[in-house]
Ligand code: G3H
Ligand code: 13P
């Protein structure tokens with residue numbers, strides 16, 4: 001058993017309390033490899049932002065749990081070496097079983113998500129409560145994120161055709177029965193690079209898809225039911241058109257890509273939403289940079305020559321998000 005405190009990590013408790021009163025959101029960036037982790041830490045140290053490092057169960061299988069644990073320890077030391085100690089959380093993204101959550105907690109995670117959103121309400125409550133009882137009973141309190149409502153798109157092995165907004169009438173009972181520390185909700189965001197069908201969008205003069213607004217009314221209703229309680233938004237990539245165009249210019253195919261506009265995320269970050277999950281934008285930034293290197297230098301075969309530029313682009317993107325969208329810059 002490794003406690004997250006031994007790795008130099010923190011849980012989400014204080015970070016969320018500060019984010020709610022301060023009207024900003026903590027970035028939750030997914031990572032699977034060293035270059036992504038370097039970019040996240042560089043961006044968050046440079047902007048003096050707290051950060052949640054997210055690991056999906058797929059990422060854990062891809063990267064290896066022991067490597068991940070030591071990468072998180074390394075991230076804490078790397079931030080200090082870069083000159084500024086930022087709070088770092090290691091969080092399981094979309095945990096699907098009690099056993100996976102417990103295993104992550106045993107190997108140094110400071111926070112876990114148990115995603116029972118696809119289950120009937122009572123089963124979601126029972127599973128989330130079981131994880132909370134375990135996580136909260138540890139000597140070093142581990143925070144737990146639950147989810148109510150279904151996001152469209154793919155969440156690891158779980159996929160849904162359509163999103164179902166969170167029902168505000170259910171949130172108080174869910175939180176009080178489970179003891180969850182934060183709640184992921186569905187208000188129209190979804191995973192991946194195609195957040196809406198073209199038929200749900202309009203197009204601007206350049207043919208770019210313009211998505212419908214998020215359901216801020218549902219968010220407001222949830223905030224009324226759970227005053228001061230930390231809310232989480234998944235599926236919050238903006239899918240920047242510049243990256244989509246760069247990928248397509250250099251041979252990729254990413255038709256009908258559409259994300260959540262930055263103004264809407266900025267508005268959400270000022271509310272009780274205090275954790276915003278971003279993965280797809282990072283994938284796009286890295287892919288765009290790598291495709292450019294290969295198109296312009298077909299002779300290149302040193303991985304540092306394409307992963308390096310990909311890492312630099314990712315750092316630029318995340319620094320921008322911290323400063324201009326989430327408001328987390330300067331909050332560490
Ligand atoms: O919500 C899903 C995240 O983007 C993680 O994706 O399961 O492919 O690692 P993944
Ligand atoms: P995106 O696909 O919008 O980046 O969402 C990521 C996410 O919610 C991870 O849990």
Ligand code: ZN
Nearest residue numbers: 155234235277
């Ligand atoms: Zn998610």
